[in-house]
Structures are given as structure tokens and as C-alpha cells.
Amino acid sequence: METHNLxxxxxxxxxxxxxxxAFGATVLVPLLVGLDPATALFVAGVGTLIFHLVTKGIVPIYLGSSFAFIAPMIKATELYGLPGTIFGLIGVAIVYFLMSxxxxxxxxxxIQRLFPPVVIGPVIILIGISLSSTGVNMAKENWVLALISLAxxxxxxxxxxxxxxxIPVFCGIIAGYVAAFLFYEIDFSVVRExxxxxxxxxxFPQFSWQAVVFMIPVAIAPVIEHIGDVYVVNTVTGKDFVKDPxxxxxxxxxGLACLFSSFVGGPxxxxxxxxxxxxxxTKVYNPQVIRVAAVAAILFSVIGKVSALLKSIPNAVLGGIMLLLFGTIACAGISNMIHNRTDLSDTRNIVIVSLTLTIGIGGAVLTWGNFTLSGIGLAAITGVLLNLILPQKQKSL
Known part of the structure; x- marks a missing residue:
């Protein structure tokens, strides 16, 4: 129901x-990549309002922190520093603008020709697998808390x-936090102060064109996710937002929401x-309600004690959640290929999937002067190029 009469x-x-x-997922990303969770809430709220402004205020969609960029942001921070990585996120906006x-x-x-399931599936798998060691390392700081959160x-x-x-993520974090409070020590001094x-x-960003190039290929998976989510909203509301707006x-x-995020240091x-x-x-599809959620996110972002409380969550609690979350992301890639009936008896598809996975998991690096491309980005470009170059299987008459 449209619910204008609410x-x-x-x-x-x-x-x-x-x-x-959306709260748990939105604040989990910045906690893992070293950003302020309050900033993530702020850019999610402002970004959603920007999205609604551009889409004539008729599409009931909420924007939040993207999990696809956790591993790339962690790696990019090692290479270019946090301000450089934030600048690199402009590359994500560029991809969205080009797709538009x-x-x-x-x-x-x-887009469907450029990024078919045989390309997107293994890229999504890589996003999940590449984070698995991070989850294990955080969880082993206190396996009891990690397993409570996970369970x-x-x-x-x-x-x-x-x-x-x-909200399984949110519930797991709360359970782990309560257990840490009851049986271990949590430093509440930051919250009190x-x-x-x-x-x-x-x-604020610091110019780094290498970071921009590093981030551009990673945006491939969220682009496809964006298309899928719009079609799901079409089905849920009974409208065709692919045509209007x-x-x-x-x-x-x-893209504009991502660009704004890169200006202020959000994911x-x-x-x-x-x-x-x-x-x-809830059977509530009114875009006005989504905008209320966006405004609420902005209001929460300026409550300092909320941000401090989030930062006090033990690493092991987050690690336990990551064990499930990142495995789920990898499964989503597998599901994508199964749902789209990707034929893995076809040698062409096997070559694309296998090379995309081995290049990404193996840590292959392409270096040319000061330019470096590695990890998920290099694997994604490999998959796209192979899909364009390798001949399609001839259909029998």
C-alpha cells in the first residue's frame, strides 16, 4: 500500500x-575500516536524501554502508593512507556516473553484456573470501565472545x-556486547567523556589518483547489486522504477551519494x-517513510555518546559476526550464478570463473611504474576482459 494517509x-x-x-550493517563497515560510525550514519542519511532528490522522491530506497568495500578500503589504507583512500572512493562515484x-x-x-553472472558471481565470492582472515584474527582475541555473537x-x-x-547482525552484536559487559571488562571511559x-x-580526502584507480574495479559488484535491488523494489511496490524515474x-x-561520502570521510x-x-x-512503501529514516540517521550521527558506545564494542564480538557475514557474502556470489543458471560445464565459463578466483585469492599484482592493481580490482577486470574476449559457445541449430 502507498500509505500516503499515514x-x-x-x-x-x-x-x-x-x-x-539498517543500523547494524551501516555502522559495522566503518568500525572495521577505521572510520567513525557516526560519519557512516551521517552520509547514509544525507546520501539517501540526495538519492531521493535525484529520483524525484518516488523510489522507496535507503542507502547504507557497502560491505563490498571493506577489504579494498583496508588494503588501500595500507597503500595510500586513510585520506588517500577516502579520495580514492571518488572512483566509485565515477563508475556510477558512467553507468548512468x-x-x-x-x-x-x-551493462548486462559487460557484467554477466559469470563475471559478477566470482567477484562477489572474492569479496567475502578476502575478508575471512580478518574475521578469524578478530574473533580469536576472545573466542567465547565471538562464538556468543555468532550463535x-x-x-x-x-x-x-x-x-x-x-537484523541478525544487530542482535549478535548486542548479545556479544552484553556478554562482554557481564563477564569481561569494557572500557566505558570514552563513553563517559x-x-x-x-x-x-x-x-577529508588527500589527492591520490592511484587510490582512485584501485577503487574503480571494485565498484562492479555494487553496480550489479544496485540493478538487482531496483528490480526487487519494482516487484515489491508493483511499479516500474526502471522506466520512471x-x-x-x-x-x-x-553516485552523487558516494561522491558526498568521499568528501567527508564516510564509506x-x-x-x-x-x-x-x-x-x-510492514506493507509500507511510501518514500516519505524512507526519508524519515534518513533524517533519523543524521540525528543519531550527532549524538556523541552513540558513536563512543559503538567504538567500545570488543573486536572479538565484531569478529564473530564477520565469520558469518563474510561467508554469507561469498554464498551470495554462488547463489548469483546458480540463480542465473551459469553453465559450469562450459569451458569458457570455467576459465572465466577459475582465473577470476585464483588471481583474486592468490594476490596477483599488476605493476606499471607507480601504478599498481591487485586483489579484487585486478580479478574483476580480468573477468570482464575474458568475458569480452573469449568466444561464446555456439548454439546448435
């Missing part, structure tokens, strides 16, 4: 519920119902399917 209070309550669904222009010019078929997250994802089923109201800790506008809105944002799931459960 009272302002009812819209506010549902909007905060939607933010609650291409869709406007040639239609969605062009609760698994139990909620399997047995919970309604809105609770959409934090101001009730304070601006997020913005990190158009996929080129949704790409542009997402790249992407469409959040968790909130779409919440819309299905």
Missing part, C-alpha cells in the same frame, strides 16, 4: 524502525520472525535490501 507520528515510528533494520550515462545512451542491455546471529537469522529476522552532542569525525537516475543518485553507500525486506513485512 499520520506524521506513524510515519516517524515506521521510519525509525527502518533505520533500526551508458544506461541513458544504450539501455540496461549494455545469536545464526539463531536470529534462522528462527526469528518479522522485523527481528532482518564523550559529549552528548558532537559532529561526526570527518576525514529511470535506472540512469537511480545510478546518478547513488561508499549502496542500496539496502534489508530495508526493502522491512517494507515487505
Amino acid at each position: 499520520s506524521p507520528l506513524r510515519k516517524g515510528i515506521i521510519g525509525v524502525q527502518f533505520l533500526f533494520v 550515462a551508458f544506461v541513458k545512451w544504450r539501455g540496461i542491455q549494455f 545469536v546471529a545464526v539463531a536470529v537469522s534462522i528462527y526469528a520472525k518479522g522485523l527481528l529476522k532482518l 564523550a559529549a552528548w552532542f558532537s559532529l561526526p569525525q570527518f576525514v 529511470g535506472l540512469h537516475r537511480t545510478f546518478l543518485g547513488d 561508499p553507500v549502496t542500496t539496502y535490501s534489508e530495508v526493502t525486506g522491512a517494507m515487505v513485512l
Whole structure:
């Protein structure tokens, strides 16, 4: 239902519920890459409002921190420093802008030809697998806390119902945090000293074209995720947002949101399917409610004690969640290929998938002067090029 007749209070309550669904995932990304979680909430809120402005305010989509960039941001920070990495995120916006222009010019078929499931599937698998060692290293700081967080997250994802089923990450973090409070020590001094109201800790970019080139290939997976989420929202609402306002506008809105994020030191944002799931459960599809969630995120971002509390979460708690989360990302890549019936008896497809995975997992590096391309970025480009170069299997008449 469109729910234009909802009272302002009812819209506010549902909007905060939607933010609650997206909250855990949104703040987890900055906690893992060394950014202020308050900044992530801020850019998620502002980015969502930018998206709605560009898409005529008719597409009920919420933008939050993208998990696809956790591993690349950690690696890029080692290579170019955090300010350089933040500048590199401009490359993500560039990809979205190009996709917007291409869709406007040639239609969605062009993107489907460039990034078929045989390319996207292994790239998504790599995003999950490349993070696995980070999750294990964080979890082993305290395996008891890690396993408590993991067990609760698994139990909620399997047995919970309604809105609770959409926030297993959030529930796992809360359970681990409570266990740490009861049986171990948590340093609350930072929370006590934090101001009730304070601006997020913005990190301003420092020019690094190498970081931009490093980030550009990583944006391939979120581009496909964006398309899929728009089609899911179409199905949920019974409308065709690919035609009106158009996929080129949704790409542009997402790109501008990522560009804003790169200016203030937030992680790249992407469409959040968790909130779409919440819309299905509540039967509320009104974009105004999504904008309420965005405003609520901005308000939470300036409550200093919230950010300080999030930073006090033990690494082991986050590590336990990561064990499940990053494996789930890898499974999403496998599911993508299965759902699209990728034929792995076809030698061409086997070559694309195997080389994409081995180059990404093996840590291959391409160096040319000061230019370096490695990891997921190099693997993604390899998959795209192989898909374009290798001949298609001839169909029998």
C-alpha cells in the first residue's frame, strides 16, 4: 500500500524502525575500516536524501554502508593512507556516473553484456573470501565472545520472525556486547567523556589518483547489486522504477551519494535490501517513510555518546559476526550464478570463473611504474576482459 494517509507520528515510528533494520550493517563497515560510525550514519542519511532528490522522491530506497568495500578500503589504507583512500572512493562515484550515462545512451542491455553472472558471481565470492582472515584474527582475541555473537546471529537469522529476522547482525552484536559487559571488562571511559552532542569525525580526502584507480574495479559488484535491488523494489511496490524515474537516475543518485561520502570521510553507500525486506513485512512503501529514516540517521550521527558506545564494542564480538557475514557474502556470489543458471560445464565459463578466483585469492599484482592493481580490482577486470574476449559457445541449430 502507498500509505500516503499515514499520520506524521506513524510515519516517524515506521521510519525509525527502518533505520533500526539498517543500523547494524551501516555502522559495522566503518568500525572495521577505521572510520567513525557516526560519519557512516551521517552520509547514509544525507546520501539517501540526495538519492531521493535525484529520483524525484518516488523510489522507496535507503542507502547504507557497502560491505563490498571493506577489504579494498583496508588494503588501500595500507597503500595510500586513510585520506588517500577516502579520495580514492571518488572512483566509485565515477563508475556510477558512467553507468548512468551508458544506461541513458544504450539501455540496461549494455551493462548486462559487460557484467554477466559469470563475471559478477566470482567477484562477489572474492569479496567475502578476502575478508575471512580478518574475521578469524578478530574473533580469536576472545573466542567465547565471538562464538556468543555468532550463535545469536545464526539463531536470529534462522528462527526469528518479522522485523527481528532482518537484523541478525544487530542482535549478535548486542548479545556479544552484553556478554562482554557481564563477564569481561569494557572500557566505558570514552563513553563517559564523550559529549552528548558532537559532529561526526570527518576525514577529508588527500589527492591520490592511484587510490582512485584501485577503487574503480571494485565498484562492479555494487553496480550489479544496485540493478538487482531496483528490480526487487519494482516487484515489491508493483511499479516500474526502471522506466520512471529511470535506472540512469537511480545510478546518478547513488553516485552523487558516494561522491558526498568521499568528501567527508564516510564509506561508499549502496542500496539496502534489508530495508526493502522491512517494507515487505510492514506493507509500507511510501518514500516519505524512507526519508524519515534518513533524517533519523543524521540525528543519531550527532549524538556523541552513540558513536563512543559503538567504538567500545570488543573486536572479538565484531569478529564473530564477520565469520558469518563474510561467508554469507561469498554464498551470495554462488547463489548469483546458480540463480542465473551459469553453465559450469562450459569451458569458457570455467576459465572465466577459475582465473577470476585464483588471481583474486592468490594476490596477483599488476605493476606499471607507480601504478599498481591487485586483489579484487585486478580479478574483476580480468573477468570482464575474458568475458569480452573469449568466444561464446555456439548454439546448435
